[in-house]
Amino acid sequence: xxxxxxxxxxxxxxxxxxxxxxxxxxxxxxxxxxxxxxxxxxxxxxxxxxxxxxxxxxxxxxxxxxxxxxxxxxxxxxxxxxxxxxxxxxxxxxxxxxxxxxxxxxxxxxxx
Numbered sequence: 001x002x003x004x005x006x007x008x009x010x011x012x013x014x015x016x017x018x019x020x021x022x023x024x025x026x027x028x029x030x031x032x033x034x035x036x037x038x039x040x041x042x043x044x045x046x047x048x049x050x051x052x053x054x055x056x057x058x059x060x061x062x063x064x065x066x067x068x069x070x071x072x073x074x075x076x077x078x079x080x081x082x083x084x085x086x087x088x089x090x091x092x093x094x095x096x097x098x099x100x101x102x103x104x105x106x107x108x109x110x111x112x
Contacts, residue, residue: 037085038092039109042099044080051079058083061102063095085111 042058042065045051051067058065058081065083072078086092092108099106 037087037111038089039082039084039111040086040092040095040099041107041109042081042083042104044078046076046078048079051081054081058104061098063098082109 043051043054045054048067048069055065055067063083065081068080068082070078070080083095084092086095096106096108
């Protein structure tokens with residue numbers, strides 16, 4: 001007797017893996033007790049929506065940030081996107097390196 005028909009072969013599947021960057025975790029500095037550390041400002045915008053967009057871009061990189069509203073002496077209001085505080089130079093270098101690799105300029109602000 002003829003052999004039974006072969007079962008249809010399944011189509012090869014290509015695995016698609018979504019890779020999310022690891023969160024940048026640096027020890028937070030309790031500013032009230034140490035008075036030392038660093039903040040990183042990634043942007044300052046007149047429009048809150050622009051600041052929120054930058055905050056979302058940072059979140060996609062695994063960087064936790066916040067928007068701080070500041071009124072400068074001329075009366076203009078700016079929305080500053082900041083992350084930190086970072087306890088030491090190594091933590092600061094890590095986050096600044098990640099920002100740079102992703103085309104983000106940043107300004108370091110020492111906490112005194």
